[in-house]
Amino acid sequence: MTISLEDAVRGVTEKIAITCLDTCSSCGGTGAEEHSKLMTCDACGGTGQVRMQQGFFSVAQTCRKCGGSGQIISHPCKTCGGQGRVEKRKTLSVKIPAGVDTGDRIRLSGEGEAGLNGGPSGDLFVQIKVLAHDVFERDGKHLYCEAPISFVDASLGGEIQIPTLEGKVKIKIPEGTQTGKLFRLRGKGIKPVRGGSTGDLLCRAVIETPQNLSKQQKELLKEFNKSISGNSKQNPLKEEWFSKVKSFFDN
Ligand SMILES: [Zn+2]
Ligand SMILES: [Zn+2]
Structure with a gap:
């Protein structure tokens, strides 16, 4: 979230819209239609793993069909396709405390993506970026x-x-x-x-x-310059610099 320096200093409540995976309301996150049964996965025979032949070696891989659980749902939920989660766009109110700086993270408990198989939701972290200011x-x-x-x-x-x-x-x-x-x-x-x-x-x-000085202003400055030039008390930096440069060339 990008905020102004003023908001970062005073704190602000801002709305953000995010797209994330939320628990499917049709199946409550189980991924199964009502009266659906769990069946042994036919791709891996219930082991959750399939063996692949690669040259001399046989490599075990997680079964894609059941995701390694060894079981599949007889009638997957039509809304989420058996995933138990659906993409949802939600608008959240984020309370940004006063004094935050670029790189600070604000945690919104339980506002992350829904857990697998109806599990608890994760957290949402909002990363703060404070915009450059015209004056400060x-x-x-x-x-x-x-x-x-x-x-x-x-x-x-x-x-x-x-x-x-x-x-x-x-x-x-x-x-x-x-x-x-x-x-x-x-x-x-x-x-x-x-x-x-x-x-x-x-x-x-x-x-x-x-x-863009006028002729008269320039005359005044020239007059002023005559009165000041060569005065080491009035132009200490300039006089010191000149004497340093002079001794550098003289040596
Ligand atoms: Zn569902
Ligand atoms: Zn399987």
Whole structure:
């Protein structure tokens, strides 16, 4: 069953339609018409096995006619052809608990295929697959997202909005925030289905370079650039990188 991340986090009840072998209602799973008798299988003489000659060897194989039981039904059920089971399409309601992840399996007791000869039904396992989300990436109980931040906001610091599963929250970002900085929002991740503490939301800052600037904006930036260039306190990464590259070529 494929579900959205929101449904996986909050839990959901979903309907699924499956086709499976169910007990034949005409014969109650016995495979026999009323007043039918069990007779000794004529193909194997009641042993349940037939011998096949293969070169020098004689190999015993399960009798196909009686399925190894050695007995056949005199009047097989017309509905199921003596199988005792018929294919049925059924719709089931599956309760998916909050916190499930891809690969988790939900067991529905007795909703599997009917047993042979009217035996008890097996279980149905529903395997969960959680769809990729537009905003959040999941890693276990933690959620990851990215927040684009203008280079001005990143430089001056301020408030930005971060999406969470319960809506947007405002957080403060410090002056000089760089791309890749992770802001951790504790407890805004996922509560695991098997218990334990709720995970965190980690938001990665991505500083955006402005595009399609006007002539005036470009002039302002050039002016600004003159004031900043060569200043190792204001551009530490760039100045450090330049000096590393320089010493590499000088040696
Ligand atoms: Zn039947
Ligand atoms: Zn047989």
